[in-house]
Each structure stands twice: as C-alpha cells, then as structure tokens.
Amino acid sequence: MTRHNNQLPDNLPQLQNLIKRDPASYKDEFIQQYQHYKSLVQVFRLHPTEFNKKLDELVMFLSQVSHCYPQELTNYPQELVDLLQTNLTVLDSDMRMTFCRALILLRNKNMLNPTDLLSLFFQLLACPDKSLRSFLQTHIVTDIKNQNAKHKNSKLNTTLQNFMYSMLKDTNAKAAKMSVDIMIDLYKKNIWNDAKTVNVIVTACFSKFTKVMVAALKFFLGSDNEEDEEKNDSDSDLDVDPKAVLLANRVNKKTKKRDKQVKKVKKLVKKHANKKSKAPVFNFSGLHLVHDPQGMAEKLFAKLERSNERFEVKLMILDVVSRLIGLHQLFLFNYYPYIQRFMQPHQREVTRIMQFAAQSSHELVPPEVIEPMLKTLVNNFVTERNSSDAIAMGLNAVREVCIRCPLAMNADLLQDLAQYQKYRERSVVMAARSLIHLFRTTCPLLLNRKDRGRPTEATVELKQRQYGEVDAPSYVVGAEEILKEKKKGDDSNSNSDCDSSDDDSDGWIDISSEEDTKPQKSSSNGNKIAENKKNADKPDFDCSDSEEEAKEVNESNKVEMAAMISTTRLLTDEDFKRIDAAQIRKEIIVPQKSKGKGQKRLSSQSVDAARGELVKLSDIENIHKKKKHDKEARIESVRRGQQDRQKFGFQDQRLNPFCSKTNREKKKNKHFNMVKHKAKAKVKRSFKEKQIALRNHLLKLKKMK
Incomplete structure (x- = not known):
C-alpha cells in the first residue's frame, strides 16, 4: 500500500x-x-x-x-x-x-x-x-x-x-x-x-x-477613592526595631514564638524596602481636567432634579457634583437646599449625604447660603432625642463643613455645641472637643473665654478674614527670623572676639575713637583696654548688649523686615528651614503678657492637613468609643488569630522519619505494668521509709570507713 x-x-x-x-x-x-x-x-x-x-x-x-x-x-x-x-x-x-x-x-x-x-x-x-x-x-x-x-x-x-x-x-x-x-x-x-x-x-x-x-x-x-489603600498600605506596619529583634533572637533562647516574630519582622522590612524603592506615581483625578466644571455641575444637577433613577444613582450624581463644587470652588446655590432635604437620622446612606455637604462647602460660598444647611444639620442630629452616635456624627459633619467654610458658624451656635464637651458619652465629648480645637486656630473669638485655651504667638498674629477677603502677602511670611538668626550669629562672633582678647595679653587691640585710631599693645598685668562708642549710625552689636537688642523686634517692623529680606536676597533651602521652624515655634511659645496656666493648643498645621480636597467618610463616621463585641465576633477574632499557628502538641521535626527513637519517646507507648515500678519512685515517701533510708545510708558510710 x-x-x-x-x-x-x-x-x-x-x-x-x-x-x-x-x-x-x-x-x-x-x-x-x-x-x-x-x-x-x-x-x-x-x-x-x-x-x-x-x-x-x-x-x-x-x-x-x-x-x-x-x-x-x-x-x-x-x-x-x-x-x-x-x-x-x-x-x-x-x-x-x-x-x-x-x-x-x-x-x-x-x-x-x-x-x-x-x-x-x-x-x-x-x-x-x-x-x-x-x-x-x-x-x-x-x-x-x-x-x-x-x-x-x-x-x-x-x-x-x-x-x-x-x-x-x-x-x-x-x-x-x-x-x-x-x-x-x-x-x-x-x-x-x-x-x-x-x-x-x-x-x-x-x-x-x-x-x-x-x-x-x-x-x-x-x-x-484611596481609603481602602490607606488601610492596606500603611507605613505604621514597621513599628518595631528590626535590629533589636534580630539581636534578641540571636542572644536569647530559641523558641518558636521568637522565630515566628523574626520571620514577621523580615517580611515587614522587605515590604517597607520595596515600597520605598518604587517610584512615586502622580495620577491626577479626571475632575481636575474638566474644561467647563461649572457647566458640567449645572447640567448634572438639572438632570438629577428631573430624573427617576434609583437612589444609588442619585447618590453618585450628588457625589460628583459635590466634588466639582469643592475642587473648582463653584457657585451652585440650589444644591444646598436640595441636599438639605435628605439630612435626617433615619435616611439611608445619611453619612454620605453629610459627606457631600462638607465637600461642597468652600470659602467663596456666601455664609448665608451654607448657614441654613448647617442649622438643619444641627437641629436634626445634635439633639438630646437622638443617640450618642448620631450626635457625634452630626458634630463631626459640622466640623468638616466649618473647616472649609468657617464663616458659616456664628458665636451662639458654636457656644451651644461646645457645651457637649461635658456630655455623658465619650464619643460626643471627643467630637465636641475636635470642633473646639478647630476654632481655636481659625477664629478663637467665637468661643467662650474658657474654651479658647492659652494664646500663643501664632494666635496673637491671627487675623479673622471677612467674606471675600484674600490674604496674599507680597513677601515670605516669617522671613524676619533670618535676620534674628544673623544677629545671634554676629553676637556669638563678637563674644568670641572679646573672649579671645582677654586671653591674649600680648596681642594688639583696636580702639576706635573720633580723634584717632591707633593700635596699642595691652599691658602685661592683663588689664583690658576697650572703648565702645555708641553711635546711632552704626548698627553693629556690642558684646554686652547684642543679645537683648536681637530679641527686641517691634511688631510694627516685622512686615518691613520680612519684605526687605524677601526682596534683597535669595533665600536658600536652609533659610526656608529656619522660617518653618520659627513658624512652628510660634504655635508653642506663649507671649510674655499672657504666660500662665492654660490648655494646650492645637497646631494650625494639623488643621491645614485636615483641609483636603475631598472629605473622607471615616472623618464623619469616626466615633471615639470601644465597640461592644458579641460572642460570634469574639469567636471569629479567636479563629483569625489561630490561622497561622501550628497545631498544639508534640511535633516530630526530624529530617529522617525512619530513624530510631530515644528511650524517653519509647516509654510513652509502653504498657503501664512495664513502667509502674518507676512511677512508684515518684510517690512521696512516708516518715518510716525516710528513717529506713537514712539508717541504710549511715550503715553504708560506716562500712566504707
């Protein structure tokens, strides 16, 4: 074939x-x-x-x-x-x-x-x-x-x-x-x-x-939406010293617990190193690239008012509109009365509604537009008839709105809300305190005198801006601190010159006078020859008065000094570091006139950090109290802790499972009749048995002699 x-x-x-x-x-x-x-x-x-x-x-x-x-x-x-x-x-x-x-x-x-x-x-x-x-x-x-x-x-x-x-x-x-x-x-x-x-x-x-x-x-x-990523990827995982753990494991007794801890630390160190080695990725939100954000917000809101979509879709539209208003500082006054209708404790997804209210608030919105929404929020949530959780979330929402639009709050309402710091529930107390701390650094005059805390240099310089007022200085704020540092440096140099002149008895000293300036040799007995001429035209600091003159800077001259330094010299990175350090010191230093006992102040930098582009839902739902766990939750927590743990009992970790066993291991499998004579020795002896044993021992010693 x-x-x-x-x-x-x-x-x-x-x-x-x-x-x-x-x-x-x-x-x-x-x-x-x-x-x-x-x-x-x-x-x-x-x-x-x-x-x-x-x-x-x-x-x-x-x-x-x-x-x-x-x-x-x-x-x-x-x-x-x-x-x-x-x-x-x-x-x-x-x-x-x-x-x-x-x-x-x-x-x-x-x-x-x-x-x-x-x-x-x-x-x-x-x-x-x-x-x-x-x-x-x-x-x-x-x-x-x-x-x-x-x-x-x-x-x-x-x-x-x-x-x-x-x-x-x-x-x-x-x-x-x-x-x-x-x-x-x-x-x-x-x-x-x-x-x-x-x-x-x-x-x-x-x-x-x-x-x-x-x-x-x-x-x-x-x-x-990065809240989930922040929960999973946090730099706080590496809260132990890897070197200390490795050293302790090398010196201490080897146990399974320590070995497991070392493995966990090594894994965290590796994860931390990989996170640092990655190049940062800057991915801007699409909302920043919209050509006509005002038109988009108006069209979306108009579509929302006449739509019959599901409630989840309406929430998405409200969220996008609130982000547009907050990011681009838009004017959409009809948005606030519309969202005001949903601010009820029984409303589904009410915390998200409060989040949208805070996101849509900014400084350019007139206070009389946001004030009715703020009052509705207070009247519906911050009342005695509601639960402590509802009151706490209401205060948190008020705080987030006031972070972005502080002029919407008036003195009477703020003083009423501040009284919740004495509430019986800790969650409400912490929420009220956070609101008080906010206004201590933004507008302390709205608070009662007892709630303002101890004033600092930063609060003394604080000016309350009116609606539409813009604070745009033409100089670097705090630049006068560079001149203070320079004067202190000149002071230390002049002091070192004076000290060196005391030690050198055979050197020459320059004496300046109006009549003549001749170098004269110092006497051998060590007497000082010095002459200081006080002249208003010479800004040099003397050895004795330089420290006091460096500290005496008038408040009226601070702006002039900062403007002069900002326009006459180029500031380096070191100069900016000194300015930042001086601004931080102002948050702590108490003025001379108001020294005394008082409460600690919240730094304004923490308030600026809280004022982000978007409002996190966790900032409103954050309730300071220990949650009660039922039996199912406790059992689930125990089960999670037992996942990576080895089975309790003896673990045969020999490399060769067919090798011989020790006598101690063999004894565990023997019948009791084979080992009962050895177990008899573990029983406590009677007094008679002890006497017999002692007698036999003494007789044995006598025979040995």
Whole structure:
C-alpha cells in the first residue's frame, strides 16, 4: 500500500509551513487556494448567516501567508473589511470571529492601516455577541497601547477619540458602554490621560442609557477613592526595631514564638524596602481636567432634579457634583437646599449625604447660603432625642463643613455645641472637643473665654478674614527670623572676639575713637583696654548688649523686615528651614503678657492637613468609643488569630522519619505494668521509709570507713 505523506493542496497546515519556508516554490499551490477562496466568498455572500468551514480555514490560511505574497493579496484585507461592514449583524458568530482574527493577523503584518481596523472594530461593538465584544475590547486597548509605547501617536489618538465621541451618541447602548469602558481603561493605563479623553467621558455622564452614565460617574469617583489603600498600605506596619529583634533572637533562647516574630519582622522590612524603592506615581483625578466644571455641575444637577433613577444613582450624581463644587470652588446655590432635604437620622446612606455637604462647602460660598444647611444639620442630629452616635456624627459633619467654610458658624451656635464637651458619652465629648480645637486656630473669638485655651504667638498674629477677603502677602511670611538668626550669629562672633582678647595679653587691640585710631599693645598685668562708642549710625552689636537688642523686634517692623529680606536676597533651602521652624515655634511659645496656666493648643498645621480636597467618610463616621463585641465576633477574632499557628502538641521535626527513637519517646507507648515500678519512685515517701533510708545510708558510710 502506498503512503501519501504529501497531501497538498488539501492539507492547508502543511502547505502553510512549506510556503513560509520557500514561497517561490509553492506559488502555484497558493494561487490555486486563492482562487478557491474567491469562489467560496461569492457563494458566502448569498448566505451570510451560515457557517462555511472551508471558507473559515482558507481565510486563516491566507492571513498566515499574506506576508509571503503581498502583491497578490493587495485587496485581500479590504475584502474582509467589506464582508464585515455589509453583513455586520447578520453574520454567523463564528465566521465573524474568524474574520476579526484574520484582520488582526494582517494588522500585525503591516498590511492594514491601524486606524481603519480600529474604526471597524468600534463599529463591531454594536454586535449582539458578548464574547466578540470582550475580544475586541482587549485587542483595541492592547493595540493602542503598543502604538503609544515609544512615543505618543497624536494623529491616531485624535482620530480614534473623535470616533469614540461619535460612538457615545450611538443608539446602541452596548456599543456606547463598551466605548466608555475602553476609554476609561486607556486612561487608567496612562495611555490616554489627557484632557480630551476626560472631556469625552464627561459627555457620557449625560447619556440617556443608565449603564453608560453610571460607568462615567464611577470613573470620576474612583480616582480619588484611596481609603481602602490607606488601610492596606500603611507605613505604621514597621513599628518595631528590626535590629533589636534580630539581636534578641540571636542572644536569647530559641523558641518558636521568637522565630515566628523574626520571620514577621523580615517580611515587614522587605515590604517597607520595596515600597520605598518604587517610584512615586502622580495620577491626577479626571475632575481636575474638566474644561467647563461649572457647566458640567449645572447640567448634572438639572438632570438629577428631573430624573427617576434609583437612589444609588442619585447618590453618585450628588457625589460628583459635590466634588466639582469643592475642587473648582463653584457657585451652585440650589444644591444646598436640595441636599438639605435628605439630612435626617433615619435616611439611608445619611453619612454620605453629610459627606457631600462638607465637600461642597468652600470659602467663596456666601455664609448665608451654607448657614441654613448647617442649622438643619444641627437641629436634626445634635439633639438630646437622638443617640450618642448620631450626635457625634452630626458634630463631626459640622466640623468638616466649618473647616472649609468657617464663616458659616456664628458665636451662639458654636457656644451651644461646645457645651457637649461635658456630655455623658465619650464619643460626643471627643467630637465636641475636635470642633473646639478647630476654632481655636481659625477664629478663637467665637468661643467662650474658657474654651479658647492659652494664646500663643501664632494666635496673637491671627487675623479673622471677612467674606471675600484674600490674604496674599507680597513677601515670605516669617522671613524676619533670618535676620534674628544673623544677629545671634554676629553676637556669638563678637563674644568670641572679646573672649579671645582677654586671653591674649600680648596681642594688639583696636580702639576706635573720633580723634584717632591707633593700635596699642595691652599691658602685661592683663588689664583690658576697650572703648565702645555708641553711635546711632552704626548698627553693629556690642558684646554686652547684642543679645537683648536681637530679641527686641517691634511688631510694627516685622512686615518691613520680612519684605526687605524677601526682596534683597535669595533665600536658600536652609533659610526656608529656619522660617518653618520659627513658624512652628510660634504655635508653642506663649507671649510674655499672657504666660500662665492654660490648655494646650492645637497646631494650625494639623488643621491645614485636615483641609483636603475631598472629605473622607471615616472623618464623619469616626466615633471615639470601644465597640461592644458579641460572642460570634469574639469567636471569629479567636479563629483569625489561630490561622497561622501550628497545631498544639508534640511535633516530630526530624529530617529522617525512619530513624530510631530515644528511650524517653519509647516509654510513652509502653504498657503501664512495664513502667509502674518507676512511677512508684515518684510517690512521696512516708516518715518510716525516710528513717529506713537514712539508717541504710549511715550503715553504708560506716562500712566504707
């Protein structure tokens, strides 16, 4: 029987392999297959809904060998594109996937323009085929990423962004949703992280399809949501000294507990080192790149007022609007009465409502606009009829609003809220104290005299600004401290000169006078020859009076001194360090006139740190009290602590399990009758037995003598 090893041209994989090795020798076989493909295509156009296995194989075969015969297959890519465009939704799903894979192969062989292919794939997103849409999304993102790997392909990016902008207006919800997902994915991968991409996604926020709108809203809410990351990645994990732990383990007795502690410390050190070695990533939120934040906020709020969406979607819209108002300091006065309606203790997600109220507050909003919302917050939460948790969260929300708009608070309301520092529940007390500490550093005059605490130099210089007033100094605040340091340095130098003149009895001393200035030699008996001329025109400091003169700086001259230093010299990093240190000292130093007992003050830097762009939900829900745990919670905590612990009891840790055992180990498995005579020795002896043992011992000693 003859064996047919070569079954060309029926065996397409074998022919494909031979063509890639020697294209010229198998050109006739290729032409034969190409003609067969053309005839099958004409038949397929008549019945595009049916699957043609032979055509499926030929399409992939031609795509694999297309680089070997580029002249013959010049029109082949366009033929596949036309097949997909003319029969977009009626094609068989398997045939459609085959055509797409073939086009991707042709694109990788540079036989197809990437713009044409990606535009076609965006049109195919409207097909009712979930697997195809997922496949196309992955390819689109990967292809655009490869196109922008070495440098930004601005022409391609602009063309595709314009096309995606038109896709968002498509009547097909699935195509619009996939387009938004692709743009968000490209933004998160830092490929399309420009303002144009963000503003294209802005248009998706006003889509008539809820899924498209929710995807766009989540994009603007997700970039700044870092609370979970802060819980997982904190630098406070490394709260022990690694060197001390390793030294203690080397010196102390080796135990499993110490070994486990060493392993944990090594893991933390490695994690800490990896975290420090990583380059910082600065990924700005999309809200900062919006071209028209005022228009976006107004349109979203208008859409919210007339929408019938679910409550979760309304919360997302409220969140985005509040972030826009807070970040860009917008004016949207209708927002505050609208959100005021939801401030009830029984309202679902009420803590998020309070978070939105704080985020939408800023200094440019007139106080009379925020004041009704603040009073509603106090009347509904900070009352005796509510629970202590509701009161504490209400006070926390009031604090967050006042951090961003302190003028919304009046003296009467603040003094009433300050009385909760004597409440019976600790959570309410701590919330009231935090509110008092805030106004100590921003506007202490609104508090009662007993709540203001001990004044410092920083609070003495503090000026309460009115609405619309801007404090923009034209000099470096605190620059006068550099002059003080310089005077102290000159003082120490002059003191050292005076001291050296006392020690050197044979040296020369310069004596300045109006009549003549001659160097005279000092006497041998060590008497000092010094003459100090007090002259108003000479700013030099003497050895005796320099320290007092350096401290006497009038308050009226501080601004002039700081302006003079800021304009006449270049400040170095060391100068700025001295200025920062002096500003910190002002938070602690008590003025001479008001020294005495008083409460400690909260640094204004901690208040500035609390004034972030966004309000964390944990700042409102932070309740200072120990939570009560039920039995299930305690058992779950015990189980979590037992996960990494070894099983209690003897652990056989020998390398060879078949080696011999010690007599002590063998004794554990023996029958009691075999070891009861040894156990008898452990029983406490009676007085008679002790007498007999002593007698026998003495007789034994006597015989030995």
